[in-house]
Amino acid sequence: MATRVIDIGDGEHVTIDEVGSGGRGLLLVHGFTGGRVDFADHMEALAEAGGWVVAPDLRGHGDSW
Known part of the structure; x- marks a missing residue:
C-alpha cells in the first residue's frame, strides 16, 4: 500500500x-468521524480481487488539510 499527499491548491x-x-x-x-485508516485491513484483499483501490482522508479528517 502506498500513501500519497496530493496538492489541491490554495495550501490544501x-x-x-x-x-x-x-x-x-x-x-x-x-x-x-472516520479516516482512510478505517479501510487499511481490507484494501489489499480488494485489490487482489482485481483493480485499483483508493481511500482518501477527506478535507479536515486524518492527514488532509
Missing part, C-alpha cells in the same frame, strides 16, 4: 492510500 492537501493498478477503480470513502 488530500492524503490517500492506494493499492493495486489497472482494472476497475474502487473509491472507499469514510464517514463523518
Whole structure:
C-alpha cells in the first residue's frame, strides 16, 4: 500500500492510500468521524480481487488539510 499527499491548491492537501493498478477503480470513502485508516485491513484483499483501490482522508479528517 502506498500513501500519497496530493496538492489541491490554495495550501490544501488530500492524503490517500492506494493499492493495486489497472482494472476497475474502487473509491472507499469514510464517514463523518472516520479516516482512510478505517479501510487499511481490507484494501489489499480488494485489490487482489482485481483493480485499483483508493481511500482518501477527506478535507479536515486524518492527514488532509
